[in-house]
Amino acid sequence: MAEPLIMRVMALSFNTVKRAGAIIREVMQRGDLNIVEKGKDDLQTEADRSAQRCIIASLNKEFPKVQIIGEEGLIEQSIPEEWLVTEIDAEFIKFKCPKEWNDVKEEDMVIWVDPLDGTSEYAHGLLEHVTVLVGIAVKDSAVGGIIHQPYYKQTNGEMGRTIWGLKGLGTGGFKSSLPPSDKFIITTTRSHSNAIIQASIDALSPTEVIRVGGAGFKVLHLLEGKAHAYVFASAGTKKWDTCAPEAVLEAEGGILTDLKGQHYSYSKDVDHVNVNGILASMSHMCHDNIVKKLPSHIFENMQKI
Ligand SMILES: Nc1ncnc2c1ncn2[C@@H]1O[C@H](COP(=O)(O)O)[C@@H](OP(=O)(O)O)[C@H]1O
Ligand SMILES: [Mg+2]
Numbered sequence: 001m002a003e004p005l006i007m008r009v010m011a012l013s014f015n016t017v018k019r020a021g022a023i024i025r026e027v028m029q030r031g032d033l034n035i036v037e038k039g040k041d042d043l044q045t046e047a048d049r050s051a052q053r054c055i056i057a058s059l060n061k062e063f064p065k066v067q068i069i070g071e072e073g074l075i076e077q078s079i080p081e082e083w084l085v086t087e088i089d090a091e092f093i094k095f096k097c098p099k100e101w102n103d104v105k106e107e108d109m110v111i112w113v114d115p116l117d118g119t120s121e122y123a124h125g126l127l128e129h130v131t132v133l134v135g136i137a138v139k140d141s142a143v144g145g146i147i148h149q150p151y152y153k154q155t156n157g158e159m160g161r162t163i164w165g166l167k168g169l170g171t172g173g174f175k176s177s178l179p180p181s182d183k184f185i186i187t188t189t190r191s192h193s194n195a196i197i198q199a200s201i202d203a204l205s206p207t208e209v210i211r212v213g214g215a216g217f218k219v220l221h222l223l224e225g226k227a228h229a230y231v232f233a234s235a236g237t238k239k240w241d242t243c244a245p246e247a248v249l250e251a252e253g254g255i256l257t258d259l260k261g262q263h264y265s266y267s268k269d270v271d272h273v274n275v276n277g278i279l280a281s282m283s284h285m286c287h288d289n290i291v292k293k294l295p296s297h298i299f300e301n302m303q304k305i
């Protein structure tokens with residue numbers, strides 16, 4: 001009997017993000033990023049486009065009835081043959097599917113794809129910040145996620161690592177760590193800051209602020225104990241930025257919501273923009289405290305930008 005759909009989607013995504021990561025490295029190595037400005041502070045490079053074509057074509061071929069939504073919109077589906085990934089990860093598929101996902105059907109699932117998270121950092125050569133994100137939503141919640149970091153240097157010299165999480169099963173691909181208890185470290189945007197984002201951080205009196213690119217890389221900071229909270233008091237991120245990070249973080253026991261503590265919906269017809277900002281932490285207590293501490297004017301003014 002075939003393995004449950006969600007396990008096959010995760011196992012194919014696992015190999016697909018690695019292929020996308022290799023494409024991202026190849027584009028950088030060739031040196032012609034061919035940048036298009038989609039909007040204010042919103043770039044798209046050849047790597048974003050090519051990685052998305054690789055991921056969407058591969059997932060779509062195997063799972064034609066699953067809705068897939070990618071950041072770079074509708075782009076032609078024909079791709080070089082060597083970009084098409086057909087093999088599933090042999091190790092992942094051996095895990096037992098959590099019983100709550102055993103019967104998930106194609107029409108209950110949405111796959112949110114961010115082919116390159118941290119484009120601004122990629123374009124500036126801050127390559128460690130870059131991740132490839134594939135998030136799996138069931139009904140309206142983020143359930144499974146894969147975060148691939150193409151420029152992570154493994155101790156054996158290999159480039160890239162793949163972090164995964166599935167609610168009810170757990171996580172893999174990294175070593176979890178708690179942040180220092182004598183500090184309060186916030187991670188936030190490096191390239192999309194504004195006065196309200198800064199005011200929200202000031203109101204929380206952190207001992208340190210780590211400004212890095214990408215929702216994926218910031219959530220990795222939480223998972224690895226480098227920061228206590230990810231705070232972003234602005235609209236700007238989209239569902240493809242948060243679906244995979246939310247699923248991985250929550251499969252590890254953390255929480256990712258808007259600034260009021262409400263989960264976003266990831267169903268196929270939602271507004272793509274995360275209008276109420278982002279708040280994430282490994283600790284529910286830390287998360288609750290921040291929701292209580294954020295002054296209401298932040299929330300009101302944030303909506304006006
Ligand atoms: N004001 C804004 N306008 C457009 N995109 C924004 C934005 N603020 C955040 N984002 C998007 O949200 C993601 C995380 O942002 P940041 O690195 O600033 O924390 C990035 O994804 P991409 O790099 O995939 O486009 C970025 O483009
Ligand atoms: Mg982008």
Ligand SMILES: [Mg+2]
Pocket residue numbers: 114116117118214215240241
């Ligand atoms: Mg992104």
Ligand SMILES: [Mg+2]
Pocket residue numbers: 048071114115116117118119
């Ligand atoms: Mg992106």
